[in-house]
Amino acid sequence: MSGALEARTVIRRFGGLLAVDGVSLELRPGEIHGLIGPNGSGKTTLLNLISGYYTVDEGSIVLAGQDVTGHSVRDRALSGVARTFQTPKLVLSLPVLDNAMLGGWRSVRSGFLETAIAAPRPKREEAEIRARAVDILRGVGLGQVMDKRADLLEHTAQRFLEIARALTSRPKFVLLDEPAGGLTGTEIQHLADIIGVMRDGGIGVLLVEHHTDFVFRICDRVTALNLGRVIAHGSATAVRNDPEVIRVYLGA
Amino acid sequence: MKHNRIRPALVGLFALLAVVLPFLTGNIYYLHVATVIGVYWVLIATLNLLVGFTGQLSVGHVGLLAIGAYAFCLLAGGQGWNPFLALLSGGAICAGIGLLLGLPSLRLPGFYFAMATLAFGLIVSELALAEQWLTNGSVGMPAPSFPTPFDTPRGFYWLVLGIAGLVTWMTANVARFMWGRAMVALRDSTVAASSVAVPIYRTKLIVFVFSGFTAGIAGGLYATSQTYITPDAFIVNLGIYFFVAIIIGGRGVIIGPFIGAAVLAAIPELVGPLAKYGTFFYGLILLIVVLVLPGGFGELITTLAARLRRDRQSATSIEPDLPGLRDVIRGQT
Numbered sequence A: 001m002s003g004a005l006e007a008r009t010v011i012r013r014f015g016g017l018l019a020v021d022g023v024s025l026e027l028r029p030g031e032i033h034g035l036i037g038p039n040g041s042g043k044t045t046l047l048n049l050i051s052g053y054y055t056v057d058e059g060s061i062v063l064a065g066q067d068v069t070g071h072s073v074r075d076r077a078l079s080g081v082a083r084t085f086q087t088p089k090l091v092l093s094l095p096v097l098d099n100a101m102l103g104g105w106r107s108v109r110s111g112f113l114e115t116a117i118a119a120p121r122p123k124r125e126e127a128e129i130r131a132r133a134v135d136i137l138r139g140v141g142l143g144q145v146m147d148k149r150a151d152l153l154e155h156t157a158q159r160f161l162e163i164a165r166a167l168t169s170r171p172k173f174v175l176l177d178e179p180a181g182g183l184t185g186t187e188i189q190h191l192a193d194i195i196g197v198m199r200d201g202g203i204g205v206l207l208v209e210h211h212t213d214f215v216f217r218i219c220d221r222v223t224a225l226n227l228g229r230v231i232a233h234g235s236a237t238a239v240r241n242d243p244e245v246i247r248v249y250l251g252a
Numbered sequence B: 001m002k003h004n005r006i007r008p009a010l011v012g013l014f015a016l017l018a019v020v021l022p023f024l025t026g027n028i029y030y031l032h033v034a035t036v037i038g039v040y041w042v043l044i045a046t047l048n049l050l051v052g053f054t055g056q057l058s059v060g061h062v063g064l065l066a067i068g069a070y071a072f073c074l075l076a077g078g079q080g081w082n083p084f085l086a087l088l089s090g091g092a093i094c095a096g097i098g099l100l101l102g103l104p105s106l107r108l109p110g111f112y113f114a115m116a117t118l119a120f121g122l123i124v125s126e127l128a129l130a131e132q133w134l135t136n137g138s139v140g141m142p143a144p145s146f147p148t149p150f151d152t153p154r155g156f157y158w159l160v161l162g163i164a165g166l167v168t169w170m171t172a173n174v175a176r177f178m179w180g181r182a183m184v185a186l187r188d189s190t191v192a193a194s195s196v197a198v199p200i201y202r203t204k205l206i207v208f209v210f211s212g213f214t215a216g217i218a219g220g221l222y223a224t225s226q227t228y229i230t231p232d233a234f235i236v237n238l239g240i241y242f243f244v245a246i247i248i249g250g251r252g253v254i255i256g257p258f259i260g261a262a263v264l265a266a267i268p269e270l271v272g273p274l275a276k277y278g279t280f281f282y283g284l285i286l287l288i289v290v291l292v293l294p295g296g297f298g299e300l301i302t303t304l305a306a307r308l309r310r311d312r313q314s315a316t317s318i319e320p321d322l323p324g325l326r327d328v329i330r331g332q333t
Helices: A043-051 A073-078 A096-107 A112-116 A120-140 A155-168 A185-200 A212-218 A236-240 A243-250 B006-024 B028-053 B061-078 B083-105 B110-130 B153-176 B178-188 B190-195 B200-226 B236-249 B257-269 B272-292 B296-308 B322-330
Strands: A005-014 A017-027 A032-036 A058-063 A081-083 A173-177 A204-208 A221-226 A229-235
Touching: A005 A043, A017 A032, A017 A043, A017 A204, A017 A229, A032 A043, A032 A185, A032 A212, A032 A236, A043 A081, A043 A173, A043 A204, A073 A081, A073 B190, A081 A155, A096 A120, A096 A155, A096 B178, A112 A120, A112 B153, A112 B178, A112 B200, A120 A155, A120 A185, A120 B178, A120 B322, A155 A173, A155 A185, A185 A204, A185 A212, A185 B322, A212 A236, A221 A236, A221 A243, A229 A236, A229 A243, A236 A243, B006 B028, B006 B153, B028 B061, B028 B153, B028 B178, B028 B200, B028 B236, B028 B257, B061 B083, B061 B110, B061 B200, B061 B236, B083 B110, B083 B200, B110 B236, B153 B178, B153 B200, B178 B190, B178 B200, B190 B200, B236 B257, B236 B272, B236 B296, B257 B272, B257 B296
Parallel strands: A032 A204, A032 A221, A081 A173, A173 A204
Antiparallel strands: A005 A017, A005 A058, A221 A229
16 A cells, blocks of 8 residues: 555564564554554564664565665654654753754754854754744643753653654654553543544554553554464454454453 | 843853953963963864764874874975965864774774774874874974964964854854754664664764864964974873863863863963872862762753752643644644
């Protein structure tokens, strides 16, 4: 399908272990796609393969019909694939706003010397990225803490800041690695609302998550992994009622 | 930023003081010390971008300073070039050498990069001594001065001040726009930096080349400030002192290492019995900073400023503004 981000029968080994064993997954623009499975089933490994932090041993990663298997993390970020991390990876010594603005690096065209002499272009880019980051931060609910250093944020705020950073980059796809981890019920509801807005805006969201209620509630489609293989995929309802998924993961 | 009015006022006041300094002191010797502070600053300001912002620990910049100094003396003295052209050429040569040194070594992890730059500093120091056909070996060579009006102590001071001001302005610009954020990001978290498409290796390389350029310029100015250069002036210790100036000043603060530069330039000029303890004091300051102020004086200032602005950790309730978010995201296509 055109425009989608796809993993095509990818295989990844760690030593003798087949962490991802021939998994195919298609993330379409404007959908929320859940990726669930027990610990060690290969969810985060697959996310790292799609975002480029790991290289695939076999198979390919395709973005909008173009093979990006050999592309670096940076190239994929430039192509519009943004992500968050299980443990938030922020620049803790910088203020919240600066962290969100980093997402705007994707659109920076100004060179180093141009910036050093404060030419018009870096100034204009700075203003644009700042305005966008401010709007996004207000949108995700971090408007009050923009001037704070990121290391002063609580865990939940750090997770939302990572999402804001991803959104500042004007992404086509966002890969979220356990975004609901450590969040309260209200916060999970906020997260669900934000992800919903992302979908409505045409962004394809891949959601790796253990809160299965949350996944089945908001996802359009779900893929379930076990031991590195796909055991079920389809609509949320279909996957929730799949006997194999119930047996290995959800429990009776 | 809430201290929007205080900062420009402080910068303006400091700049004004620096400009009128020759009228405040009739002592040529103090003016010389101030000039050397400015020369060191030309190197340290951009070394701070490399070490403090980008996190690449170069201890070998003295090698670039030496090459800049010899290039300036050879071109402006021996070859009779215009001193300004010779100065820029020295900078360009050092930028090129920075590129050649950075291409392989910036791929190394931090510690090994530091060792590579140390080795570079040692090699340059030895070559300056051994290659007599070029450098006159231990005899050294005289450094030409700049044409009028820069040939007097005052004139030369203002020239150095102008260049130092320009370099400070450029580094401050780099630091406050997106490049500065990218540099700090790759220092603190390469994973985060690459996830937002920061070109990690290229950024390090560009910063290294830029710092090489100004180190070369500083070399030419240094030669003139000393009027005569010998290889002893460029021992590897000096490279370590430059590095220490940044630790003292505090990484990631533009003006912080100025304190380090000032102390460094003042030490050899201390009069009387204190002079031989100069390095001792430098070491002592380093020890105190590392033990008591790990962020350096720069961070102390930042922390105090934050205290004044009453920043504190408070519970944040996150209330998303969904319609607003919808507008921003929809507006992107």
